[in-house]
Amino acid sequence: MRPEAYARSRNALDGAVTGLSPYLTHGLVTLPQVLAGVSAVQPLPVLHKFIFELGWRAYFRHVWAQRGDGILQSLHAGPLPESAYRRELPAEVRAGRTGLPVVDRAVQTLYASGHLHNHARMWLASALVHLYRVHWRAGADWLYAHLLDGDLASNHLSWQWVAGTGSRKPYLFNAENVARYAPPDWHSPGSPIDCGYDELDRRARDATVPVPVPVPDPVPDPVPDPDPDPVPVIPAQAGIQAGSGADLFDPLPEPLLLTAPPADLGLAAPDPAALAGRDVWLVHPWSLGELPADLPADAVVLGVYLADFHRAWPWAERRWRFVGRRMAELTPLRWWGSAAELTQALSGARRVQALGDPHLARWLPRMAQLRPAPTLFPPVERRCDSFSQWWTRATRGLVSSTDLLARSSGHPPAPP
Numbered sequence: 267m268r269p270e271a272y273a274r275s276r277n278a279l280d281g282a283v284t285g286l287s288p289y290l291t292h293g294l295v296t297l298p299q300v301l302a303g304v305s306a307v308q309p310l311p312v313l314h315k316f317i318f319e320l321g322w323r324a325y326f327r328h329v330w331a332q333r334g335d336g337i338l339q340s341l342h343a344g345p346l347p348e349s350a351y352r353r354e355l356p357a358e359v360r361a362g363r364t365g366l367p368v369v370d371r372a373v374q375t376l377y378a379s380g381h382l383h384n385h386a387r388m389w390l391a392s393a394l395v396h397l398y399r400v401h402w403r404a405g406a407d408w409l410y411a412h413l414l415d416g417d418l419a420s421n422h423l424s425w426q427w428v429a430g431t432g433s434r435k436p437y438l439f440n441a442e443n444v445a446r447y448a449p450p451d452w453h454s455p456g457s458p459i460d461c462g463y464d465e466l467d468r469r470a471r472d473a474t475v476p477v478p479v480p481v482p483d484p485v486p487d488p489v490p491d492p493d494p495d496p497v498p499v500i501p502a503q504a505g506i507q508a509g510s511g512a513d514l515f516d517p518l519p520e521p522l523l524l525t526a527p528p529a530d531l532g533l534a535a536p537d538p539a540a541l542a543g544r545d546v547w548l549v550h551p552w553s554l555g556e557l558p559a560d561l562p563a564d565a566v567v568l569g570v571y572l573a574d575f576h577r578a579w580p581w582a583e584r585r586w587r588f589v590g591r592r593m594a595e596l597t598p599l600r601w602w603g604s605a606a607e608l609t610q611a612l613s614g615a616r617r618v619q620a621l622g623d624p625h626l627a628r629w630l631p632r633m634a635q636l637r638p639a640p641t642l643f644p645p646v647e648r649r650c651d652s653f654s655q656w657w658t659r660a661t662r663g664l665v666s667s668t669d670l671l672a673r674s675s676g677h678p679p680a681p682p
């Protein structure tokens with residue numbers, strides 16, 4: 267991690283970003299550990315761009331803690347009524363074949379790697395909501411399922427920020443912005459986004475502006491059609507043209523989304539006999555860091571996946587394997603089951619402990635005594651509806667990363 271290069275280049279797709287988000291999301295590392303590592307080489311001012319970005323993650327968690335499942339609904343009205351947006355992603359978007367290079371490259375990168383640069387996420391979300399007029403929630407659910415770092419707070423609240431239902435105005439971008447921060451194959455000259463911001467804003471607020479028609483499948487028909495349907499073109503006064511159709515790359519198919527783990531992940535059904543009278547440390551997909559140093563020597567380390575969560579929030583296979591590999595390093599005993607089955611199987615244990623995480627907040631407190639996950643920023647009790655409000659409170663009186671780390675909750679204490 268090079269803090270100066272990060273501050274200078276993080277907006278560029280080839281900028282000096284860390285790639286840490288899947289590890290942070292799944293608890294392999296914590297925000298205090300990340301900052302401590304950077305700060306050991308070079309303490310940073312609290313106002314450094316990198317700390318600011320770590321702050322966004324913490325802020326979204328603050329909003330989740332304050333609003334609970336409310337983050338899955340629009341926090342307030344956006345530029346258009348909810349009914350103006352479609353609830354399904356257009357097939358061409360899902361296939362990465364819209365003909366708009368910035369969208370197609372983003373979708374293909376996502377499918378190929380399970381990751382997307384922050385700027386690409388912003389472009390993709392903005393194009394879906396404000397150009398194709400897809401409801402942010404449909405886009406957020408789809409992106410969450412494909413990301414290795416999918417986090418319901420960072421993801422769904424970022425979509426709301428882009429949509430304008432969690433921020434004061436919609437996030438819009440144009441072809442010039444893409445040309446500045448992305449390699450040439452992402453550039454989108456002559457496309458619907460090749461215009462000024464006033465025009466983009468006007469369209470985002472006007473439900474009568476036609477949505478650009480995605481380019482049809484570019485694979486040529488072997489039998490010439492004597493009377494082909496004309497490719498529909500959006501009226502010129504809307505300032506929108508259909509894509510160029512020159513984008514003849516061969517896209518990857520959308521990875522399958524799985525509501526249950528792949529069979530070869532080595533998971534067993536819950537078995538109460540394995541735990542009777544024992545001390546248990548529960549490992550779950552959001553707590554994959556080192557095991558606590560103060561566990562009793564004979565404690566059973568048990569990995570669990572809750573079917574209730576995964577049925578609602580499917581993951582691409584790549585993510586199941588990323589999580590599965592790490593969980594297998596931590597323990598050979600790993601179960602897949604419903605919350606009811608797991609609670610029942612754990613009930614005979616002497617004591618069950620785990621790290622808390624809001625993804626499992628509905629079930630985990632009934633199964634285990636929870637230790638709080640380490641936090642970097644001091645807690646802000648009052649609900650903040652903007653990042654700047656939260657940031658002012660969270661960093662009051664703090665000057666450097668050293669001050670911040672001194673206030674962080676570091677490693678969680680054992681409950682009494």
Ligand SMILES: Cc1cc2nc3c(=O)[nH]c(=O)nc-3n(C[C@H](O)[C@H](O)[C@H](O)COP(=O)(O)OP(=O)(O)OC[C@H]3O[C@@H](n4cnc5c(N)ncnc54)[C@H](O)[C@@H]3O)c2cc1C
Pocket residue numbers: 276282283284285286287288290291319320322323324326382383384385387388391409410413415416417418420421422424425428
């Ligand atoms: C539409 C959209 C959806 C997103 N979905 C997720 C998600 O599901 N999970 C997720 O972790 N992040 C999400 N983000 C935030 C951000 O894009 C990623 O955290 C970042 O791209 C991860 O790459 P990195 O680790 O190289 O980040 P770096 O730039 O190296 O930053 C280091 C860490 O800071 C945090 N961070 C940086 N930027 C942001 C940000 N804008 N918001 C919140 N945290 C940030 C992340 O934890 C990141 O790992 C989303 C952003 C957008 C616009």
